[in-house]
Amino acid sequence: MKFYRDHYDVIVVGGALAGLSAALMLADKGLDVLVLERHNLPGGIATSFVRGGIEIEAALHEMMSIGEKNDRLKVGKFFDDMGVDIDWLKVPEAYHASLPGLEVTLHPGLETFAKEVDAAVPGTYDRVLRLLNLCHTVFDSVNELSVHPMSKPMMLLKHEAFVKTAGYSTREVLDTFDLPQKALDLLAPYWIYVGSGFSDLPFTIFAVLMADYIGYGSYIPRKFSHEMSLKLAERAEAMGVQIEYRQNVEKILVKDGKACGVRTARGDEIRADYVICSAYPNKVYTSMIEPADAVPKDAIKMVNGRRLSLTAFSVILILDRPAEELNIHDYSVFRGDTMDTDALYRDLAGLGPYRYLTCICHNYANPGATPPGTCSFSITTLPRVDGWKTVKAEDYDAVKHRVAKQMIDDMSAYYGVNLLDHVLEIVIETPMTVARYTGAWNGCIYGYAHTMQDHIVARLQTAEAEHFIDHLEFSGAHQISGDGMGPAVTNGRKAAKNVLDAMAKEAAR
Ligand SMILES: Cc1cc2nc3c(=O)[nH]c(=O)nc-3n(C[C@H](O)[C@H](O)[C@H](O)COP(=O)(O)OP(=O)(O)OC[C@H]3O[C@@H](n4cnc5c(N)ncnc54)[C@H](O)[C@@H]3O)c2cc1C
Known part of the structure; x- marks a missing residue:
């Protein structure tokens, strides 16, 4: 079955927050857009899943850049302007x-x-x-x-x-x-x-x-982060965007120095004037460009020169009591044995024990997040990708369980309650889960590290020089606005703006 047209204005690789925001903005300008997502549902990390009949947030702690209804910040305003009606709850x-x-x-x-x-x-x-x-x-x-x-x-x-x-x-x-x-x-x-x-x-x-x-405070959607993904996808389709799921893009096709289409794992070759890609530049430049010699050496230098930032290790618990009965009294707890951020950062290169934990109880912002008489409680640390790259397949289960147990024990000691005695459901997400689920390079959720040597102001100035293949734009945590669900939306919009600017420039020639 052929479900593609012969040609699109833009193909977006990845139907998560960044890709869908880009698609929406382009459709709003009347362009013909195809989104290809390798999963069977939209959203990437912005998703939820069901265990034991309970819907569980996969990732979101809190969203930035939303703002109050009458005083929206840029991400909240984008959703409103695009007619994507999210039921925001203030943290x-x-x-x-x-x-x-x-x-x-x-x-x-x-x-x-x-x-x-x-x-x-x-x-x-x-x-x-x-x-x-x-x-x-x-x-x-x-x-x-x-x-x-x-x-x-x-x-x-x-x-x-x-x-x-x-x-x-x-x-x-x-x-x-x-x-x-x-x-x-x-x-x-x-x-x-x-x-x-x-x-x-x-x-x-x-x-x-x-x-x-x-x-301005932070927000979460009432129906979990997947509310954003589903509503963005629904709105994009209503505006004429074609979204196809279970379509893994293997190659980005380049001709005469310009991206001109993609090839999927199914073997479909689809043509477009522009490609916007959510996959990391590391993956794109090392294995996705066809022909491979269309990748300039400087592109490889750029990805090798940048330091990948953090990944995530999260233990998500559904507990059999309301939060207060387990001594959990806050939406968000940051707990550490020091606040020396340089020392903590150094420790994140290892495999634990992790000294800095961030915990979320969604019920305090969203009382209906779990069934009455229960609560959700997640414990997260954000390690550097370096340590987790060294874990051998045969050691993976043992390392995962050791780290999760340490985190649960730490928080149990803090609350004076053995959380393990109250578990209805437990899910452990590791850097490998993120890598497998979204294809993120090394499971990195934060793109490239912000450092004094690789400063955002310098990145803004070198953005043009780092545009290595014409008509190919990137969207995702690896781009200028950096990591997080709010910035993912902004990165998607920036990629769409770059396409629109390039089109206007070419039309003016
Ligand atoms: C445990 C955890 C907690 C987090 N907490 C927060 C938080 O509290 N607040 C916050 O703002 N952010 C948080 N984040 C980070 C945030 O989730 C991400 O930065 C953001 O969702 C990234 O969105 P994205 O669109 O850039 O990429 P992703 O969500 O990684 O999506 C990439 C998409 O592209 C698809 N794709 C990739 N390659 C291909 C291909 N070749 N062909 C087809 N499709 C492809 C993937 O399947 C995926 O759908 C958290 C992340 C984790 C893991």
């Missing part, structure tokens, strides 16, 4: 920090957060608020500059704080505020969501993270 707190000498719950809102830090570490309010306001100013600049690039002198005039801090690490900027260690510890827990220790993390990234999460 009730920023996080509970369980750190040496600290048990503190902090809430979103810059002033609220600063007051709560001050209550735990008196005398810090003004400095913490000044720091959060600086983060917010940088965040506003990044949002404006990503849409309206401007000359360096203009940038200096209009975005002084951004320019002044762009060359500094998070550690260097934090040091200028002269805050006591405990206050710094309370400001650090989200570091894991961007995956670099503070000495190597550009302040720009920290600022955006803090301003978005602390300034």
